[in-house]
Amino acid sequence: MDDCARGNGSRAMDVILDSNQYLDDPRMEGARFQSLFDYLRRTGGLLVVPRVVRDEVLARYQQALDADHSRAVVALRNLRKKAFELQVPERPPNPDYSREVKRLDEKLSNPSPGVRSVVAENYSDINVEEVARRGIYRVKPANINGEELRDVMVWLATVVHAKRHGPNVGFISSDRGFQTKDCDLHGVLKDELAAAGIKMSFAISIEEFVTHADLPKKPISAEWAAQHLTPAQISDISEIFRALVAGFVQSPLVVLSASEPILQFKTGNLYELSSESAYAELEYEGTSVLNVSQTGNRIELVVSPVSSPAFTAGQVQELGFSTLDLRSWLKPAAVSAWREMLAPIIGTAASGVLASESVPFSAAFTVSLRIERDKVTKLEVYPVYFRAIAAPSPSRAG
Numbered sequence: 001m002d003d004c005a006r007g008n009g010s011r012a013m014d015v016i017l018d019s020n021q022y023l024d025d026p027r028m029e030g031a032r033f034q035s036l037f038d039y040l041r042r043t044g045g046l047l048v049v050p051r052v053v054r055d056e057v058l059a060r061y062q063q064a065l066d067a068d069h070s071r072a073v074v075a076l077r078n079l080r081k082k083a084f085e086l087q088v089p090e091r092p093p094n095p096d097y098s099r100e101v102k103r104l105d106e107k108l109s110n111p112s113p114g115v116r117s118v119v120a121e122n123y124s125d126i127n128v129e130e131v132a133r134r135g136i137y138r139v140k141p142a143n144i145n146g147e148e149l150r151d152v153m154v155w156l157a158t159v160v161h162a163k164r165h166g167p168n169v170g171f172i173s174s175d176r177g178f179q180t181k182d183c184d185l186h187g188v189l190k191d192e193l194a195a196a197g198i199k200m201s202f203a204i205s206i207e208e209f210v211t212h213a214d215l216p217k218k219p220i221s222a223e224w225a226a227q228h229l230t231p232a233q234i235s236d237i238s239e240i241f242r243a244l245v246a247g248f249v250q251s252p253l254v255v256l257s258a259s260e261p262i263l264q265f266k267t268g269n270l271y272e273l274s275s276e277s278a279y280a281e282l283e284y285e286g287t288s289v290l291n292v293s294q295t296g297n298r299i300e301l302v303v304s305p306v307s308s309p310a311f312t313a314g315q316v317q318e319l320g321f322s323t324l325d326l327r328s329w330l331k332p333a334a335v336s337a338w339r340e341m342l343a344p345i346i347g348t349a350a351s352g353v354l355a356s357e358s359v360p361f362s363a364a365f366t367v368s369l370r371i372e373r374d375k376v377t378k379l380e381v382y383p384v385y386f387r388a389i390a391a392p393s394p395s396r397a398g
Contacts, residue, residue: 014046014165016158018173019056021206026061026104028111031370031378032206037112038273039210049108050157051120052150061104062097069095125160126153140188141177151177162198170201172209207368210279211271220268225282228376236379237367238263241286244386245361249290257289280369287362362389
């Protein structure tokens with residue numbers, strides 16, 4: 001369901017995650033992590049954490065906590081200035097970062113009952129000379145400037161594990177340094193694996209790895225979705241879609257209509273993880289109405305890439321539409337493509353003038369479900385899977 005999705009023929013194997021996967025969900029409670037854990041329980045594979053991954057995750061986690069705490073302090077201060085009767089606390093409690101980091105460290109070692117995890121004790125599995133060689137000679141995953149040596153260390157740790165503990169290993173990373181433009185593993189790295197007799201199942205996300213593993217799979221119908229999703233969960237999907245649209249077209253010139261969006265189920269697949277649990281991905285198309293104000297100015301997109309968190313059912317109100325801006329999750333390389341797609345949808349032009357009118361906006365998005373005993377227990381949507389669909393441009397004045 002993703003332009004980068006592909007089959008990888010994975011079998012029972014140990015799995016190594018890059019730091020970006022943990023930092024997207026450090027509590028490891030989302031549907032994707034739970035599905036990965038079910039896969040590891042079923043197959044007996046290990047979750048392997050190289051030392052470089054562990055150290056980076058802990059360091060960046062504390063930085064993220066500090067940044068979030070600072071934003072919370074500012075948000076509470078602003079709320080106190082506006083509220084008349086709300087009991088707004090002066091500031092959130094002073095965080096004990098060391099305790100939070102310790103909890104995450106423990107979680108890496110014991111991620112979930114029945115899941116075996118191995119955290120490397122040191123950097124002995126990484127050859128410093130090889131790191132230097134790749135940096136000097138620009139050998140992948142080092143870049144053309146001889147940088148990205150962290151990627152090099154993660155890669156070497158993964159290869160060493162496969163050589164020592166078996167030829168099959170799963171490696172999951174969204175880092176572009178390992179990929180081609182088509183989101184496949186880079187050819188230089190593939191050749192390296194082939195020469196070493198290593199079979200690697202590479203995936204850019206946990207959900208891609210799980211959905212393309214050798215697991216029983218069956219298609220999902222609209223009837224299945226209607227039977228398994230409660231009215232409250234369908235409402236959650238609708239609210240998440242509105243949040244995604246609001247963020248994607250955020251502009252003082254474009255306002256999201258208060259009318260309920262129209263959602264249409266398109267397709268889906270169910271992956272059996274055990275006798276009592278499953279993972280599902282449902283593809284929807286949604287349409288909302290945008291109220292476009294009259295202007296002679298072009299609407300510009302501004303991009304400040306950060307990590308892409310999930311929207312979890314029940315949490316949209318906590319995030320608040322005013323703080324959402326999907327443009328901040330785009331990578332710079334994608335900006336021009338999204339700008340070109342957005343322009344015809346909201347009818348902007350460098351010299352055009354928009355009439356004040358309502359314009360339909362449609363987009364496709366993927367809903368991930370965690371299912372236990374035939375009941376949906378978790379529902380998530382990741383902004384990275386939100387894809388705008390071109391709609392008719394509004395008429396122009398004059």
